Amino acid sequence: MSIRPRLGVEVPELTARVARASNPAGTTAMWVRDRLDGLWADEDFAGWYPRDGRPGISPAQLATVSVLQFLLNLSDRDAAEAVRCRIDFKYALGLDLDDPGFHHSVLSDFRERLLEEGRPDRLLDLALARLKQAGLVRERTTQRTGSTHVLAAVRDLTRLELVTEAVRAALEELARTAGHALAGLVDDDWGRRYGRPVRLGKNPTRPKTRMNEAGTDARRLLEHLAASHPDLLRGPQVEALRQVVAQNYHWDPAGRLHWRDDDGDAGLPPSAARIVSPYDPAARYSRRGQITRWTGYLAHVTETCAEDGPNVITDVATMPATSADTAALNDIHARLERRGLLPAGHLADGGYTSLVHMERASRTHQVTLTGPLPGNPTRQHRTQAGYARDDFRIDYDRQEVTCPQGQVSKGWHGPYPTSSPDAAPLIVARFTKGQCQPCPVRAACTTSGDGKRTVGFPPRELYYLQIRNRADQQDPAWHKRYAVRSGIEGTVCEFAHGHGMRHCRYRGQPKAHLQHILTAIAVNIERLSQLPAGETTSPRPPTAFQAYLDQHDIKRLRSWRAVS
DSSP states (O other): OEEOOOSOOSOOHHHHHHHHHHOTTOOHHHHHHHHHSOSOOGGGGGGGSOSSSSEEOOHHHHHHHHHHHHHTTOOHHHHHHHHHHOHHHHHHHTOOTTOOOOOTHHHHHHHHHHTSTTHHHHHHHHHHHHHHHTTSOOSSSEEEEEEEEEEOSSOOOOHHHHHHHHHHHHHHHHHHHOGGGGTTTOOHHHHHHHSSOOOOOSSOSSHHHHHHHHHHHHHHHHHHHHHHOGGGGGSHHHHHHHHHHHHHEEEOTTSOEEEOOSSSTTOOOOGGGOOOOTTOTTOEEEEETTTEEEEEEEEEEEEEOOTTSOOOEEEEEEEETTSOTHHHHHHHHHHHHHTTOOOSEEEOOTTTOOHHHHHHHHHHHOOEEESOOOOOOSHHHHHTOSOOGGGSEEETTTTEEEOTTSOBOSEEEEEEOOSSTTSOOEEEEEOOHHHHTTOTTHHHHOOOTTOOOEEEEOOHHHHHHHHHHHHHTTSHHHHHHHGGGGHHHHHHHIIIIISOTTBOSSSSHHHHHHHHHHHHHHHHHHHHHTSOTTOSOOOOOOOHHHHHHHHTTOOOOSOTTSOO
């Protein structure tokens, strides 16, 4: 399919006249055409289509419809109907009033094309470039980032339900694509067990019998395919079945299949590697704190938050649910640099901050990452008793550490790399037994069995960065500057509750990411379209009580950032 040449990009005169008459104040869809002259042009998508082939519908129009679809929370059928019937949609797309639009299945096909080769991020790149040209977003301002959990479009299954449903999903895939492969394998018992979606609940009857039956059937199916149809083992549902069997069963030395228990030598794999649904192998079960537990993904949202400009979403990342926030930070900065939208200051919570990432952001991108560093985990710091690391004096030039009692370390080793990529390399200074055992305050310094104290600390640059960060956190000006970060929680709420980002529309991490990208572009145009003409910020209207105070000349704080 190739791009169909368009006769023109101007809005037809009759469409413009009717749209203005019926919507004097304009709509968000009309704002896209008036303010930005459309978000995209067909030339932006030239590399996504072959040069020859059957002419297709304008990709710029389909991309715009997809964004408006997420803006208004429309299904594919409703979005296609809006193109046929709504005047403002025809205005935004530059269509004649008698244009019949397109079939709703075109939108699904276009999303499949968007999933190739990182195109969702490219779509956001193009939209932000248009906003940048219009002066609505700029580089080297302040930005903030927050994350939220996203629920996958799958049912919560027990382990027994997971294995049984994985067998059924593989059978459905084979019946749809290669029914001949099931000949001689499927009988009445299989039809009874897998002929309908699995609903067993937490307390099924005969659970051990069901476990053995499901495991035996899965093993028979995989062995049958390996012997007679090895090419079918690469199917997504068959591959998911193989992984589900491996994570829930193990083989004894005699080759017998056994159910895995939570403990023992053949325990369950970690949750980060455990499939929770055969229909979405990338979704994972995760939890944060004592309350938040979910199955799905993690979404990271970044937006501008300068006082003299609108808040614009500049990046959205969709990550595995079990990943740490810090795992997304480097890629966020790389994408912002590619878009020409790197911030001067980046506000983030403690989940994103570490000495390594603060130093790397400053050195690589000249970005000041601001946020609280993880606390000191040592026993002395937790109990506020005894000598902690900060009580020791470190001399990097001489490679010596002096304890509070005046003893100088006899060993300096490292820096050693740590097991976590987010943790700083560690230098270890050691004191000998002869120094520590005669010390009158040894009990306040160490409780180790050998009576020796070791002190670990990061290299010089990271150590001084840590000292500066902790000193800054004692400054009220730092807290006032960092308080702006809390606004990202409102943006996350807007995404989750106003535009349905909390629940995935589609299955799979690539499709979930595409949903988040389209939602981010929709949020941007919704926010910007509501700004008064000629204004770059939209102050919140006063409440009834605030208006009362103003009417009676009673002073009040004009901004929550003001110091009381």
